[in-house]
Each structure stands twice: as C-alpha cells, then as structure tokens.
Amino acid sequence: MENGSFSGGFRLYEELELHEFQDKFVIRSKESPSDGFSIGRREGKIEPLSNDTYSTSPYKTSTIYGVVGTIRLLAGTYVLVITSRNEVGNFLGFPVYRVNSMRFLYCNEALKLSTSQEKRDEVYFMTLLRIVESTPGLYFSYRTDITLNLQRRYKLMDGWMTKSIWKQADPRFVWNKNLMEEFIECKLDMFIILLLQGNILNNVFFQTASLELKGSPGTISLISRRCTRRLGTRMWRRGANLEGDTANFIETEQILEIDGFMSSLLQTRGSIPLLWEQIVDLSYKPQLKIINNEETSKVVERHFHDLSQRYGGTLALDLTDKHGDEGQLGTAYALEVENLPNVRYVHFDFHHICGNSNFENLEALYGEISEDFEKQGYFLIDAEGSILEEQKGIIRSNCIDCLDRTNVTQSFLAQKSLNLQLQRIMILAPNDFFSTSENYGKFRTLWAGQGDELSLEYTGTYALKGDLVR
Structure with a gap:
C-alpha cells in the first residue's frame, strides 16, 4: 500500500529557525524562509512575516523542531516549542519522533506593569509551566496524523486525509489541543504539530521454520493513545467525571504488516467508570471510597454509550x-x-487465579470470553487496499491502576488475535501458533516496553510486572 494513501500529501515543516529579538520572537521554516510568523514579547501578538520583521539583527538564532502552542496567563503569553527530538519508529511507514525537550518562550514584558500580587501569582503559574516542559511520553509526526487508528483512518480516507493534519485528528488524543487555538485562528497549518501522549513501538520479526513465513519479513507496531479528557496521576485521579470520561483511558492498537497485508487490533483500558476516589495517606494501599451520587448510573451509561458509538x-x-x-x-x-x-461484564480475579506468576491460567479467561473476542474480530486489508475484515467491538479492560494486570491481559489477548490474523492470511497453518516461535520473545518485549512507558506517565515508576511480561 502506498504511503501517500495515508498521508494525503500534507507535510509539516520539520526544522524551524528561532530568531530572538528584544521586542519579538521570529519563527520561520528553514526550507521555506519566507514562511513564518513573529510573536511580540510584550503581549504575545502573532503576526505574519513582513518587510520590516528583520529591520534589526536577532541577538540569538537557534534551531527548533516544532511549535506546540501558546498558553496565556494573567500577565503574559508563553509559547511552547520543541527544542530536541529523536526518531523512535514509524507509523504506517512515516517517521515518528519523541519529544526530548521543550522550552517556553516568555512573551510577558507586560508583567513589569502588573501589581505585586499579580507578579506573585504569575511567578507561581510559571513554576507550573516547568512541569509542562518535562511531560513524558509525547510523540508526533510531520507526515501523518498518529491519533487515528487504522480502521477509522481507512474508512475516512476519501477526502479526509487531504486535510491539514490537525483537522484529521481524533481530539481525544491530542495532548496540545487547547494550546493550538491561536495558531489555528492565524491559519498557520504548516506549523501546527499534534502531540500524542502514550507510546509507539515497532519490532520486526523474520521467517522461522516453525512459523513458515514464506521468507517474508513482518512488522508489529504498538501504538497507545492516552485520552486527554481526565488527565492526572495515580491516586489523585481515579474513576470518572460526570461526563463519563475516565482516568488513564488508553486506546492501544497492535498493527501487523506482512506479505502485503495489514491488520489492526484495538483494545482499550481505563479506570472503573464510577465516581470514586482513593484517600491518599501514608499507608501502602490507601483506602478506596465510592462516592454516592444520583448521577452515577448516568455517568456509567454515558461512558459506555461513547464506547459503543466509537467501537461497537x-x-x-x-x-x-x-x-x-x-x-x-x-x-x-x-x-x-x-x-x-451492547455491554457484557466479565469479572476475572487476576491475583487469585494467576497468582505466583501463573499467567498460563489466563487460558481460563479466554475460555470464557473467546466467543465474544473472536466475534469482535480485527481489521484487515490486503495489498490492494480491499477491506477483508472489520473489528466490530472492543474489550475494555481494567484493574485498579489499569497498568500491570491490565497490560499482562491485553498482551495475552493481542497474542491470541495475532494467531487468528496469521492463520487468516495463511502465514500460519491452522494448528500453528505465534507463541511457539522464536519471535515471541520480541513480541513480549514490545508489550513490556509499552507497559513501562504507560506506567511512567501515570505513576512515575516502571511497571511492576514488566519482567514477567518479558
């Protein structure tokens, strides 16, 4: 399949020059220097480049790799830019980068005219901006939107993929959605980068005798997209809000590319969609508390209605x-x-049934849900782009943190689906299993790496069961 089918030909500027003047910042494309804009340092006003933009020389020039957006506080505007990045993989053949560092450009000269209290308040808010600068797990691409899953992207492709990248996106997963508004108003589409918080990993597996892969290399990619609607860290952000959005809600997509075929399996995870909290104290396992509210049933209904509308x-x-x-x-x-x-609830006491690392006992779970899981299916297209299979539903997994137990279970189900996909396209014989191949270790490493990344974003520590998944 041609990459152009997924990109629509739209490409953002990849390297930018940042020129710093006493009264303004100027950001312009390195490949097209006439295309850019200035930002006044007094009030943060954004203006297109003009003949008098460079009436004097900048006192500092540097390279940046994208503009994330703007934040307006009490007495100034702050522009967030990407100062370093590294390429970490690809999505549908296009390079994907991870943000290594960001910097706020301070356009707050008006702060000098503020009252003492306003200055103190502004300084406090500025300390919070430094936390934003160090947000972990942010990814982006200059060539394609990484927030849309393969099935939705493919079914929207006619005309949709020719739009500007920010117009294509699933707003649930755009980390800087609110920061982009001024750049959208100024029609700076070529500069508007979408940041996804989550995880993107790729791994390649090759033919082995037991797999009978016909000499064709294959690639497995994992893309986890963290929803922005109820962000926060563990303990402090639990359950759902009144709109039905839950803490640590993540859509994970496993994409397989082999022999011209491309398949995708979607799974979701998220905090239990009730109104509940965890009282933080000095105990190892703080007490959980369910909040009694007349809206609880509506909250749960809203959450699952949204899921059914999106996934089936x-x-x-x-x-x-x-x-x-x-x-x-x-x-x-x-x-x-x-x-x-359209919702089936299944309880599986993971700690009791799979205690002491007896993860093979997950087969008991599969026996209970296999009919639903296989009926939900996966998305599959052939080399000509014809749709052979569509995913008709979703498994939404949770434990308490939606990390360790959830990641082990999701990786188990992903491996089950991989067997079905490889058998469907006749890469595997009906009685062969991917889990018996030497490539299975790479697959487990991929899922363990994802578990670590998502755990760092929600808790600040690596996944507790990462070694066991490996």
Whole structure:
C-alpha cells in the first residue's frame, strides 16, 4: 500500500529557525524562509512575516523542531516549542519522533506593569509551566496524523486525509489541543504539530521454520493513545467525571504488516467508570471510597454509550480482586453495567487465579470470553487496499491502576488475535501458533516496553510486572 494513501500529501515543516529579538520572537521554516510568523514579547501578538520583521539583527538564532502552542496567563503569553527530538519508529511507514525537550518562550514584558500580587501569582503559574516542559511520553509526526487508528483512518480516507493534519485528528488524543487555538485562528497549518501522549513501538520479526513465513519479513507496531479528557496521576485521579470520561483511558492498537497485508487490533483500558476516589495517606494501599451520587448510573451509561458509538459492542473485563475494597468497587461496577445494552461484564480475579506468576491460567479467561473476542474480530486489508475484515467491538479492560494486570491481559489477548490474523492470511497453518516461535520473545518485549512507558506517565515508576511480561 502506498504511503501517500495515508498521508494525503500534507507535510509539516520539520526544522524551524528561532530568531530572538528584544521586542519579538521570529519563527520561520528553514526550507521555506519566507514562511513564518513573529510573536511580540510584550503581549504575545502573532503576526505574519513582513518587510520590516528583520529591520534589526536577532541577538540569538537557534534551531527548533516544532511549535506546540501558546498558553496565556494573567500577565503574559508563553509559547511552547520543541527544542530536541529523536526518531523512535514509524507509523504506517512515516517517521515518528519523541519529544526530548521543550522550552517556553516568555512573551510577558507586560508583567513589569502588573501589581505585586499579580507578579506573585504569575511567578507561581510559571513554576507550573516547568512541569509542562518535562511531560513524558509525547510523540508526533510531520507526515501523518498518529491519533487515528487504522480502521477509522481507512474508512475516512476519501477526502479526509487531504486535510491539514490537525483537522484529521481524533481530539481525544491530542495532548496540545487547547494550546493550538491561536495558531489555528492565524491559519498557520504548516506549523501546527499534534502531540500524542502514550507510546509507539515497532519490532520486526523474520521467517522461522516453525512459523513458515514464506521468507517474508513482518512488522508489529504498538501504538497507545492516552485520552486527554481526565488527565492526572495515580491516586489523585481515579474513576470518572460526570461526563463519563475516565482516568488513564488508553486506546492501544497492535498493527501487523506482512506479505502485503495489514491488520489492526484495538483494545482499550481505563479506570472503573464510577465516581470514586482513593484517600491518599501514608499507608501502602490507601483506602478506596465510592462516592454516592444520583448521577452515577448516568455517568456509567454515558461512558459506555461513547464506547459503543466509537467501537461497537463492548466487553467490560474487570480484573480487580473479589474481596476487600476492590471487591466492593467491582460489585458496584457490575450492578451498574448489567442492564446496559451492547455491554457484557466479565469479572476475572487476576491475583487469585494467576497468582505466583501463573499467567498460563489466563487460558481460563479466554475460555470464557473467546466467543465474544473472536466475534469482535480485527481489521484487515490486503495489498490492494480491499477491506477483508472489520473489528466490530472492543474489550475494555481494567484493574485498579489499569497498568500491570491490565497490560499482562491485553498482551495475552493481542497474542491470541495475532494467531487468528496469521492463520487468516495463511502465514500460519491452522494448528500453528505465534507463541511457539522464536519471535515471541520480541513480541513480549514490545508489550513490556509499552507497559513501562504507560506506567511512567501515570505513576512515575516502571511497571511492576514488566519482567514477567518479558
């Protein structure tokens, strides 16, 4: 399949020059120097380049790799730019970069005219901006939108993919959505980079005798997209809001490319969509508390209605403990979900059944959900771009943090789907399994790396079960 089918030919400027003057910043494309804009340092006003932009020489010139957007505080505007990046993989054949460092350009000269209290407030907010500068796990591409999954992208492709990249995007997964507004108003489409918080990993596997891959190399990619609607860190951000958005909601897509075929499996994870919290104290495992609210049923309904609209029928897979605080939360969840249309709730006490690293016991779970899972299917296209299969539903997994138990289970289901996909395109014989090949170790490493990345974003630490997944 041609890359152009996915890019629409739209490409952002990849390297920019940042010129710093006493009264303004000027940002312009290196490949097209006449295309750029200036930002006043007093009020943060954005203007196109003009003949008098360079009436004096800049006192400093540097290279930047993208403009993330602007934030307006009490007395100034702050422009966030990417100062370093590294290429980490690809998405549908296009390079993907990870943000290594960012910097705020301060356009706050008006702060000098502010009151003492305004200055103190501004300084406080500026300290929060430094946290933004160090946000982990941000990815972007100059050539294509990485927020859309393959199935949705493919079905929107006619005309849609010729739009500016920011117009193509799934807004749930655009980390800098609110920061881009001024650049959108100024029609600076060639400069508007979309940042995805999550994880993108690629791995290549080759023919082995047991796999009978016909000499064709194949690539597995994992793309995890973290929703921006209820961001926050573990303990401090739990459950759902009144709109039905949940903490740590992540769409994970596994893409297989081999022999001209391309297939995709989507799974989601997210905090239990009730109104609940965890009281942070000095204990190792702070107490969970369900918040009694007359809107609870509506919250759950809104959450699953959104999922069904986007993905189809949903299997809600709850991996929490059966007893204690987790058990009470799971019971409340089950009661709310049982009467919803197009949703099946399944509880699987992961710690009890798979304790002491007995992950082979996940086969018991698969026996319970295999009919639904295989009916949901996966997305598959051939070398000509014809749709052979479509994914008709989604498994939504959760534990408490939606990290360790969830990642182990999702990797298990992804491997099951990979078997079905390879058998469907006759790369594997009906009785062959990807899990018996020497490439399975690379697959596990890929999923373990994703688990570490997502855990760092939500908790600040690596995944506890990462070594076991490996």
